[in-house]
Amino acid sequence: MSLTKTLVINGLKRTIVLDDPRVTLLDLLRERLDLPGTKKGCDRGQCGACTVLVNGRRINSCLTLAASLDNAEILTIEGVAQGEQLHPVQDAFIACDGLQCGYCTPGQIMSAIGLIQEAQAGDDAERVREGMSGNLCRCGAYQGITQAVLDAQKVMRASKQQEVV
Amino acid sequence: MKSFEYVRPTTVREAVAAASEPGSAYLAAGSNLLDLMKGGVVAPDRLVDITHLTGLDRIETLANGSVRIGALVRNAELAHDAHFASHFPAVAEALLSGATAQLRNAATVGGNLLQRTRCGYFYDAASACNKRVAGAGCDARGGDNRLHAVLGWSENCIATHPSDFCVPLVAFDTVVEVEGRAGKRDIPLDQLHCLPADAPERDTVLERGDMIVAIRLPAAADRFAPHSRYLKVRERTSYAFAVVSAAAALRLDAGRILEARVALGGVALKPWRAREAELLLAGNQADAALFHRAATAALVDAKPSGDNGFKIELARRIIVRALSLAASGTPARVAALPASAFASGVTHHV
Incomplete structure (x- = not known):
């Protein structure tokens, strides 16, 4: 089974084909989209290392199934600086x-x-x-x-x- | 994690049909479900994603004055809804005392009601647990059980229900709207969760396919708003489940209690309404002696299920403190440390 999703990640529209519904947003970012700035700590929602903003709200990306997101706007640590100018x-x-x-x-x-x-x-x-x-x-x-x-x-x-x- | 089929229905009816298939589970935020799946505690064959269904994310006041909250409203959204928080301050305080900002931004109203116990033996697949596997035994009996139930438990299960939100909700006679294979029905929140008795594998009275679509707070409940509190003792001041918590709400007339609501959290496998205490309070002058009598009445049937006898005395004191706080009036704003006994302005003793 594959699921095709469109997500806006750090302002860029990305089309993503998921071959497995088990993939969390955290693993999608780190393992499949080459955005390893978001960290995996406990992977169970207890440590907050995986925090990203989804549609402007901070959430634990380790407890979010990527399959469930559609057209969501996701902001990660890679997207907060403006070029060389830090947030x-x-x-x-x-x-x-x-x-x-x-x-x-x-x-x-x-x-x-x-x-x-x-x-x-x-x-x-x-x-x-x-x-x-x-x-x-x-x-x-x-x-x-x-x-x-x-x-x-x-x-x-x-x-x-x-x-x- | 075991692989599963992912389905996304477009209507509640389709969702109920999909979730009626054996091995199915509803997926809302997944804050508790994914955690359980990662730990191998549950292993559904199919996830029915209801987060894209429309019309389940509204907070509305109905013609009869009751407030209806859609099952997909996020915990943070409800707690910070100014109209809701001013009418039901104890509910907002309970929500803000639970979990973390990240989890409250994701977790839903329906999911909060259906979250599973945090008993360590339920979470550990190598331990015996009657709730996880019917008839397997209970390693919590005789194990590390100082945080376990003191009311309504059985030899088969001594776990507690972990929700803060449900505690004031049950005090205010909240009704749960359910849609299932046989159509729609209402279930009083007080009757949603099952005590363990002989069948601890069953958490709730819900049948296969049943979906919570909304909860309703009756119009009469907001008359308690000026004197409503939630108080929660936990092992650290933030991001911890309750050791014991209490919701207390009063309707006062010149110091006399017209009507009282009291419920406890962290003491049983359901949010525990203390009707004996409420009856004792009604019609009497609000004072410390009365609050102590009410607290004693609320815990009259309590007994330790292990190394947790201290929770009975703690529950009595939490009730007394919550009632004193409620009597002195709902603060204009939730304290920096919501529901904390250590929050500023919550230091006086009765």
Whole structure:
């Protein structure tokens, strides 16, 4: 059995032929579309390393069947920078030391972008920590991660205001 | 993971027909199902993907004032729906206290009701589990069982139902709309999940092919909105299932309780409505002594199923605390740590 899907991945329309319905979105990205930036940690929805945005919402790609998606817009870590210019969240993670080994970082950054878009946390560090609880960091860089999310949010808010002006 | 056939029906009727075939399972977000399939706990022959069916993703107020929520509404969408959250704040708080932002963005209302127990022996294919394999035995009895059931359990199964969402829902008399081979029917949420008794392999009263299409909260339930809380004790403050949780809701008139709703989570294989406590509360002045009497009444039939006797006393205290919080009024906004006993402003004791 094969399933043909159209997905928009990092702004590019891709036609994908799936030969097996068991393929998760995570395995599709990593193993079949040469997008290994999204990481496989637990593969069971517990660590958040596989976080991507589907139609603007952060989800665990390891618990999403690729077969179920049609015409979805998917944003992965490979799609967030503009050429050489990093996304404000990427910049903030570097500036705040929001990482050590870096393995969880793509998931952390995608989750942070989702969190900022959801606009529920505001400048409250406790709400940011709660909102990021689906992303584990075995190195324990949580303090830097929380600061990075708060800083990036400020930068993004300011540049949005500038656009309006 | 065992291979399976993937089918995508275009109508509810087609979905019911496809899922009525033996070996079929409905696929919504798959947050729990895929996890179970990866672990070899379940191995369906066919997945019936219902995520593309139309009309099941709406939150609407019906002419009679009840609120109908489509089975495919995502948990996050419901929790952040301003109108819904203001009418049913305890339900929104329960939703936000469960899982993670990523899972809440994916997981559906129908899927939440039908998620399986998180008993470690159910998840471990090498352990004996009567729920996974009828008649296989129960390794949780005499095993690591400090988080297991204290109400409604049997010698055959001591697992708990893990949902937070279902706890306030059952307190508010939620009705589950089901479509099946014989057409449509309503099932009160309180009667959806089965206690284990002699047949723990059966989770719910649903028959083969039955699909949850929506849930309905009765119009009367939103009168509790000013005094509604959900409180959940867990082993870490975020992304953990309840050790014990409680929903408490009151209708008050100058400090006197006109009507009360109380339900417990994490204590049984279903969301546990504590009607004895509700009866005791109604008509009386809301105070600490009354809350203690109600909590005692709610747990009168509880007994440990293993190393979990502490959950009985914990449940009593959680009920007292949830009732005190409800009496002092629903906060304008859900706390930064939803349903947490450690959230700011949730520190006073009765």
